[in-house]
Amino acid sequence: MHRFGRRPEGMWLPETAVDLETLDILAGHDISFTILAPHQAGRVRRIGEEKWHDVDGARIDPGKPYLCRLPSGRSINLFFYDGPVSRDVAFAGLLKRGEDFARRLLESGSDGREPQLAHIATDGETYGHHHRFGDMALAYGLNHIEEEDSARLTIYAEYLEKHPPGHEVEIIENTSWSCAHGVERWRDDCGCRIDWQSDWDQAWRGPLREALDWLRDELIVLYEQQAKPLLGEPWQARNAYLEVILDRSEEKKRAFLAEHAGRELDAAERLKALRLLEMQRQAMLMYTSCGWFFDELSGIETVQVLAYAGRALQLAQEVAGSQLEQSFLDRLEKAPSNIAGWGNGAGIYRGLIEPLRLDLLRVAAHHAIACEFEGDHEVDRVYCYTAEKRDYDHLGAGMANLGLGRTRIRSTITGNEAEFTFGVLNLGGHSVSAGVREYENVEAFEAMRREIRGAFEKADIAEVVRLMDKHFGSHSYTLWHLFRDEQRKVVNQIMDQALQEIEASFVQIYDRHYSLMRFLHQINMPVPRSLAAPVEEVLNAQLRRALEAETPELERIRAIAADLEQLPVALD
Structure with a gap:
């Protein structure tokens, strides 16, 4: 609805992982079709006939749609992509020449006279990322087919409308397109991996899944307890939260909360409700499938999954004071890394996830330092935060520069906000140090600014450093603390x-x-x-x-x- 302005007719299942329950949920939401791998078909028969024909082992004809009847009485249409051509596109260099790509598509059908569909399924990154200029081969091949008038380009929904299924199919449940063992790749050391010659194992997959399942269940209990007084139907609100994810304007958030709260929420309640909803969003994101796909626990995909979990834990602590992190780490200790330096999942979490954790103070420090290099803007956007600079003074003397001021930091996701005072001393090059603390009152702010400014104007840099220590204490930052892009x-x-x-x-x-x-x-x-x-x-x-x-x-x-x-x- 959001992208195209209409309800979808089909839906892609991640990793084409499928069972009857999943298909029934799709059908219950008026999804007409999905696409599976050929080896996920078990048997077929012509509609109206009793005799089934075994097609196990990827022997199904991919050139037609199939009807899948579901235990609930619903049904859904299934397409099974052409496996050999898809594999050659992904792994055998078929995208080196657009003409070869077009020819393989045209040759993939049978010699029968009845209409048939030639179609493949590959990762989107195949076209350019995995294979340089693959996007050009794709475009050339499709254009070649269209100009030669050798076939008609179509989409699944159009083909289904013109050629409804004449056969029905039974699927093989709990299967996917990228695991020879069903769906074990996402919960066990099944043997599926990227580097078959490596002596690494994937014994970490099971404990990681168990740790995340435990965390998910704990967050469900917490969410239901904390959200019930704020959101009349917490799970309906969670599902509808997509509206806010797509439009995080203040107007949209107010309208969303007004609809789902059933009463006027004060500022603290609004903040808590949005934090709870965002906590549930992070709990869903931590099941991103690529987190289990690759070989090593410390890989970027799995680290991202752990980062989602870390953010969910942070929000749980903020809204309810929940102390779930240590129990989560205890479970991650059972997930062994193949790299001795990391040890296990807990070591990776402490080394790579905890340093990523943000709060408003860290964002304020980033903004304060960035102000020294980015010019004078009253309001800046720092990722999902806004930073409003106030009472800012900038002084220069030779290579030395000093910035003093206040900034109000606000999360555009939860609405959490606070005001901070800061001082930044730049002695040239990368010698930059900053102090940041929460704003107390105008008297404390003016005293800080007067004292540090006075020392700087006397060119007493040692006194400037001492005064920054006095006013900001341990809250000191350097270029190391800037977010990576900045x-x-x-x-x-x-x-x-x-x-x-x-x-x-x-x-x-x-x-x-x-x-x-x-x-x-x-x-x-x-x-x-x-x-x-x-x-x-x-x-x-x-x-x-x-x-x-x-x-x-x-x-x-x-x-x-x-x-x-x-x-x-x-x-x-």
Whole structure:
């Protein structure tokens, strides 16, 4: 509904993992069809006939839709994609040429005269990420088919409308497209993995699943207890929370809470309700299937799953004071890592998840430091937070800079907010330190600003540092505490300045010693590397700028190229 403005007719099941209950839920929500792998079909028969035909082992005809009757009396239509062609697209280089891709699709059907569907299913990242220019091969192949008029391009819903099922099918339950053992890949060390030659095992999968199942159940109890006084039907509200995820405007949140609370909530109750709903969202996200797919517990996909769990635990503690984390860690200790340095899931959680945990103070520190490098904006967006800067002073003296002010940080997800005071001392380069604390009152703020500013204006940097320790205590931060994207941006900015200074010194060497270097080269004497390296850097930089100019300067490019030919330097 959100993307296309209409109800969906079909739905993709993650990993094509399927059982009859799942299909019945889809049918109950008016989903007309889904797509499965060919090996997930058990037997088929023509509608109206009694005799079944075994198609186990991926022997089903993928060129037609099938009706699947469900125990509830409902039914759903199923398509089974072409397995061999899909595998060749994903793993055998079929996307190297668009013509080959188109030809395989056209050849995949049978010789019968009845209408048939040629279709495949692959990961979206196949087209470009896994196979460079795969998206171009896909586009070319489809365009080739259309221009040759050798087949008609269609979509599943259109094909189903014009060619309803003539056969019915029984599925093999608890199966998926990427596990030879059904769905064991997501709960056990079944043997499915990426690197078959590695001696790593996946004994961590079961304990990870058990830990998350335990946490999910604990959060269900907590949610029902805490949400009942705030949301008349907590689970209906949880399901409808998607409306807020798609539109996090204040107007939408107010309308959502008004509809589901059944009464006027005060500010604290609104904050609690949104935290509870977000806690449930994180509890759902922690079952993202790729968390179990790969070989090692400390891989980025599994770490992301643990990050979702960590956020759910943080919200549970904030709304109800729940102390679930240690019990969760006790369970993660049973999940062994293949990397000795991590030990187990608890070690990975402590090493990779706990440092990621954010609160408003950490966001305020990020904003305070970023202000020193990003210019003067009254209101900034920091991911899912807004930062409103107030009473900001910036002072400079030589390479040293000082920023003092207040900032109000607000979560756009839960509405949690607080005000902070901050001071940032920048001594040049990456030597940046910041102090941040919650705002107390105007008197304390003005005293802090007056004292630190006074010391800075006297150029007493040691006193500035002492006063920052006095006013901010242990709440000190550096560039290390910036969020990763902003950290890279700031470090690149610092690096650019440093490189400009280095290049300027190289230009001086180039200007002063260019003739000597040419003379040494002409008489076949070796040019010292300490002389050649700066000249090489200068000429490459000049050539790069000349080529990147909006209007390339051909004469300048020729002159630089001539220098490169006459000197013992390499073109970068």
